Amino acid sequence: MKTQHQASIKAYQSGGFIGKYQRLIKDTVIPYQYSVLNDKAPDTEKSHVIQNFINAGRVLRGEDAGDGFYGMVFQDSDAAKWLEAAAYSLSLFPDKDLEETVDKLIAMIAAAQDNDGYLNTYYTIKDKEKRWTNLHEGHELYCSGHMMEAACAYFEATGKDTLLKVMERNMEHIYRHFITEGKEGFPGHPEIELALLKMYRLTNNSHCLELAQHFINTRGENPHFYEQEKERRGWSVWNGNPADTDYSQASKPLREQKDAVGHAVRAVYLYTAMADLASSTDDKALFDACLKLWESITCKRMYITGGIGSTVLGEAFTVDYDLPGDTAYAETCASIGLMFFASRMLENDVDGIYGDICERAFYNTVLAGMQLDGKRFFYVNPLEVVPGISGSAATHKHDLPVRPKWYACACCPPNVARLITSFGKYAYGENDDTAFCHMFADGEICLENGMKFTCKTGYPYDFHIRYEIEKGGNLAIRIPAWSKTWQIAVNGQILEASLRKGYLYLPIADGDRVELTLDDTPRFQYASTKIPELTGKTALCRGPLVYCFEGIDNEDDVLSLSLKRSGNLTISAYDETLLCGSASISVDAMRCANIDGLYADTAPAMTPCKAIAIPYYTWGNRGENQMRVWMEETL
């Protein structure tokens, strides 16, 4: 029994800060990404994904395969994620041309589905015999999962069910393979589990639930499954190591796992499904496992930016308190997955800790994943960049100082697009009698339970949030843990109110005006002394935004700056022309003189100065320069 559930994608029509991003996705990202999928974007890695669907259709019709398959084994998923983003965009901004484009793509996808419901261009074009022989590396279930998510989103947005029917047939094909025929195995890259649960909610088809449960319950029961599979199959995609069961979260049954391990995106996609299944089926033991994994991530293995996965080696979690900033991986997709996980945890238990992390991941790592103009993307989100080392040293090749256009493995850009366009689902929840405001987002909200209201705010730069109620009920507003002080007023009357697990619960009537004021004071942050990387350092935050220091604002040298612990912090006025609308913070600091050579005996002179910080999500938008989140502190 879910305590509350995500708002539908049609519940929220946005304005403000989020709305600006959603329009950017609609106007720039979706058209650009579509041109990439069609190989029409200049100076960009070849995608071929749409051609793959066309060619798979040809093969199924008995024609030649055209120019065959090109790309990663999971290339299909790029189309699925774009399609999902386009669906969400259509729910916000109806657009006939885009809808027509999507319908055409869906027709190509439908034509690429085999009679038995199988759908995957890699295997259909290259070798039908290899179907289902390589769950470890093969990504068939992963691609199906993403297409199921797209199908649900498009149905929700438009009511059109062509793709949903395609994916139900595909689901039945998978059901037959794993359930009816009882073939052993579980997904190499978790994703379909969460997608099946989405499709279950929409279609009420019990096979979806059963299949998701099957994959979650059998995972790790036979930790040698991938090895056995490898012995049988005799072929490989990238020669992955099937014995590394931590990498794929398959070392033991999920209910026994305590540490977040392995490939970070796989981990959080899996945990998301676990949390969804726990609330869907009242599975207390599964929720307990989710709680342990949540704690492992958020109390021991997460960057202050909400980034997760410390190492490029396996794009993975490492060990507790190992959080290097300069060699961080912190993949954009992993933080998106962390938001998914948080959102599903909220369906088990309405607790402010989930919204706090969801916000942290979104306003910092997820937004940093995209350039402010929507044209370039980070896969990897370091907390420190030093040109000459970052992107150059052998250990720092993955930590780029500026965003590239597109990637051969292009999971992150479309993931950002679908997350931003569906932001309302993460910001708002509901149950029979209550509207839940997990995050603050300007816009109109119209829930299935009949409640309707408008939220007005310039958040995250404005700390006044006003709700104008059209149809009342109960309102549950998350008060962020970072807001040490806050004030709530209804119809101009300040209320004395207390929080329940981080939420303020208010009965509201039609016509009420609710005004919330949060604490806008910038805050120095301190890290656990168990994190070797961060001893002696401090970071600057304001509201949900982590700030950082870039060379361009600081004489091209942020390394020699120390922030004064008790120094003044001056917030600039919100400036529409700064980084597409932002506010900087000026901090009392000391600049350390440099020495000749590497090491010296004499303490370097320190000169007082001002250091300028900008929000982390805006870094790397003004060319290659130094960037640092965690700064030295001086007393």
Add this chain to the structure above:
Amino acid sequence: MKTQHQASIKAYQSGGFIGKYQRLIKDTVIPYQYSVLNDKAPDTEKSHVIQNFINAGRVLRGEDAGDGFYGMVFQDSDAAKWLEAAAYSLSLFPDKDLEETVDKLIAMIAAAQDNDGYLNTYYTIKDKEKRWTNLHEGHELYCSGHMMEAACAYFEATGKDTLLKVMERNMEHIYRHFITEGKEGFPGHPEIELALLKMYRLTNNSHCLELAQHFINTRGENPHFYEQEKERRGWSVWNGNPADTDYSQASKPLREQKDAVGHAVRAVYLYTAMADLASSTDDKALFDACLKLWESITCKRMYITGGIGSTVLGEAFTVDYDLPGDTAYAETCASIGLMFFASRMLENDVDGIYGDICERAFYNTVLAGMQLDGKRFFYVNPLEVVPGISGSAATHKHDLPVRPKWYACACCPPNVARLITSFGKYAYGENDDTAFCHMFADGEICLENGMKFTCKTGYPYDFHIRYEIEKGGNLAIRIPAWSKTWQIAVNGQILEASLRKGYLYLPIADGDRVELTLDDTPRFQYASTKIPELTGKTALCRGPLVYCFEGIDNEDDVLSLSLKRSGNLTISAYDETLLCGSASISVDAMRCANIDGLYADTAPAMTPCKAIAIPYYTWGNRGENQMRVWMEETL
């Protein structure tokens, strides 16, 4: 023309700190390593190196290969380095049994040499046809180089020339291949170049010089040589990338190289030979190249401990100012090679900068490479260790918190043994009329130029160095750059004296007593602000010793300590029972309170305390615990 040259290995008979280490090598390390080479050491990686020589001899006599070859392609070099250490040990401590053991081993080696002078057990046992087809990975020249060094050392120590003759024949074989027959190529792993120059000095055989010159002059002229070789050969040892010419210092001719790049040990072995050749042949252009490479290392790419090579990826140099402490590679062998390089630079130009670095590398990284009992060894020498992360996280697997017994790739342990037993060559130099004291070492010195004196000191814990002159001449004493103040007295009379390039030059007569007093004040060290890793940090040194902080002395938590910039430093009395004879330093510090979870808003409380530091070379001798060299500093 050499300004001065290394003292002969018989010039120095040691006492004091170095003597204690030399006896440890003789009593413990040489017997232990010999048992390893014979596969008789319990719980130790199989070596098989002596059996390889026996089996190669069988093959050459037309018998079967016994149990064949086992080990790395460069396994032979383990025997060579042990043999070289044994030779130096015999020059210090005559020992009939050891000499007999060495003679027997030499006989086996001689029997493993082919009629044409070829000597390498890997190729002789496995596949004679593959000789000289894989210079990139094959290590034939590397193994020959080490055996040449061993041959020179044993001849110098004992006057016995069996191995020297074997290696002269081997040299002539190589000369025929590369010079007479004009086969293209240069060593994959430089080493033979420096060995040839040693052999040249001993035998005056001009082919040695010519061959060394050839390898140095042709290296990098054809940067595609390894690639062309790979195409021709069709086999591989470890599938190395021949196009990575930085890795093997072969991207361009050596005289044009400016940055120290690639595999750090290869680099410094090569630079050593370059510097030796420059002084041997008055090659000014080559010396200029050496100077640039020296600067690249010591001014931009060296740890404070004299460690070099920042990354495990290729065991290599990375880029300027990239000096992470926790993921450091800083291989023991690389710092030994840096001492070689420094020593040969001194033969071009007597400048204190070379002795300073030589001392830094020796007293910190090289000595840290061996456990105080001589039974365990570090290959990798991090500057920070945190159990739970070090040796555990994927990026920290190589940084072990305690020394293992032996390694499959066992280059470092015998390298430490041969360095320590030949310490006198690095500490003392001479020319016709002058004795050079590059480093301070208790013992008797008897030079070829007729000078003879005794040095008495408890250095590096005692900063009084007394020279008692038996046969006089000129004395040149390096005054370390770290010694801000010093005093020199001859026969009790304090002299006003000035330094020339860091050296004090004194005419001394028979019977003179020279007394030098150096500055024993502990010093805080500060790093360039260009090193991102070290901003805000300080390290503690005294004399040549870098100090570090271990958990065992500091409540199991060094991460939360900050050192007070102007705090008191208290040096303990020298304690014979502490870490085999040492002195700790107590420092005024602050301990930072920890927080719950990962990040907090409030500045953690700081409590004054004392922090205890021990010399870096002694770390990891009291079980697994935290260790940190660079500490947070507080004002």
